Amino acid sequence: MIKRPHRRLSSRFVGIPSGVAAIVLVASCSNSAATVGPGSNPTPTPSASPAVVGGGEPQGSAQGQGGTEVLDLDVTGSIAGQQVAGKLTHTSFTVACVGAGPDQILAVHWIGTSPSGPGLNGTIDFKPGTWTLGDTRAQGSATIGAIGSKPGDSLVGTSGTVTTQTSGGSIDGTFDQGSGQVTVKGSWTCPGS
Secondary structure (H helix, E strand, O other): OOOOOOOOOOOOOOOOOHHHHHHHHHHHHOOOEEEOOOOOOOEEEOOOOOOOEOOEOOOOEOEOHHHOEOEEEEEEEEEOOEEEEEEOEEEEEEEEEEOOOOOOOEEEEEEEEOOOOOEEEEEEEEOOEEEEOOOOOOOEEEEEEEOOOOHHHOEEEEEEEEEEEOOEEEEEEEEEOOOOEEEEEEEEEOOOO
């Protein structure tokens, strides 16, 4: 048996309750600060940077110059047992048009809120071109899900068309599988276009 020498804990953590040390550690590793005093509860102080939502780093709101929407999607149907209808609001990219090489998938990931239902997130990941959703020859896929629902409740694009380019794209398709069916129609403009 090999014996390893015992390492002495850093003196900065000796005598500090582990809960306080954990809070300090979490606060120092996140985008927010926490104020902690002896015998007090931590008070988070939000940072100016946006929170991570939908599995990616937000890249700002989906508004272009002059306040025009660069992510303009209408949804109709049901998902995860909830009805959705209307133009999505509070939209933003979580991955905005990444990978636009000549033979690469162009990743467009987004979040938004249905006026009549839950927050939604989706992916539109295709090689540049025009594709038929659900076609086995399509070079990519598209999904939509309700934020906070089970992964199995997400819907997959099964019919309709999607066009992607480095400058943006459009979609007019039906998503279904399992827990509902949603029609998504609209367009987006990639940042910098």
